[in-house]
Amino acid sequence: MRQLAEMKKVVRWRELEKKLKDIAELVSMAQQEGDTSLEGEILSEIEEVSSQLDELELELAFSDEYDGRNAVLAIHAGAGGTESQDWAEMLLRMYLRWAERRGYKAEVLDSSPGEEAGIKSAIISIGGDYARGYLKSEHGVHRLVRLSPFDADHARHTSFALVEVMPEAEADVDVRIEPDDLKVDSFRSSGPGGQHMQKTSTAIRLTHLPTGLVVTCQSERSQYQNKEIALKILQSRLLELKLRERAEERARLKGGRISAGWGNQIRSYVLHPYKMVKDHRTAYETSDIDSVLDGELDDFIKAYLRSSMGRKR
Secondary structure, eight states: HHHHHHHHHHHHHHHHHHHHHHHHHHHHHHHHHHOOTTTTHHHHHHHHHHHHHHOOOOOOOOOOOTSSEEEEEEEEEEESSHHHHHHHHHHHHHHHHHHHHHEEEEEEEEEEEOSSSSEEEEEEEEEEEHHHHHHHHHHHHEEEEETTOOOOTTTEEEEEEEEEEEOOBTTTTTTTTOOOOOOOEEEEEESSOOOOHHHSSOOOEEEEETTEEHHHHHHHSSHHHHHHHHHHHHHHHHHHHHHHHHHHHHHHHOOOOOSSSSEEEEEHHHHHHHHOEEEETTTOHHHHHHHHHHHHHHHHHHHHHHHHHHHHH
């Protein structure tokens, strides 16, 4: 299916090429006959082609073999207690709304609620064409500055949350997990979900012994369902680890700079004393923070993709 999608991309370029030739012939004919009545139609055709070209150009940034995959996105509240946990929940809503706007399928695989408000962490699956390719722009630390709704003095607070973006792994193709490499523990769910979840050990903790990676899931009522979800998340984390090691090895061989970590601050969302969202990698910014928090992220994503293409050139 992915190979078919790549071939369809080639077809779209050919169709665009044909449209441009048709427009050129239309312009030539109008000039020869001195006919200005076609001007509106020509301008409309050019605008349509320009929009399609812009979309296809962005797809050139999807050079990674896993960019066409679905994405597994993890959100973790930073230090700061309730403030950061509330910010993590705001980010969760933002990405769910972004997926809804694009017609992507989004599913919350697991979440851990905060003590007073918000969430400590959440993992969501987002499915759609190039979901991982688009969302890789969101990987990093997101910073919020606002007047705290949880502070009686309404003092200004700065909160942080980490967003991780991983490609969805295909079991036994991208990652093979040997049964002997896996330690499985069950425990009682600590979150809401009724008496059944509280009294029975439905929550699952998977430990991948060779790497030390640990994944927990407690969102479902069934231990089997929780294990399946945890395994899916673990496979994506192992694939992301493999990709990270590969990128670091390429950088080492080329003598390039190897990033010290994935937790770099990538974007600031300021609600006070002014309103602004700014991406620190591309310098793209907007004052319409309400729309951004409601899922309008495409301009930030496009700016990142264009910037990454510029770096490659």
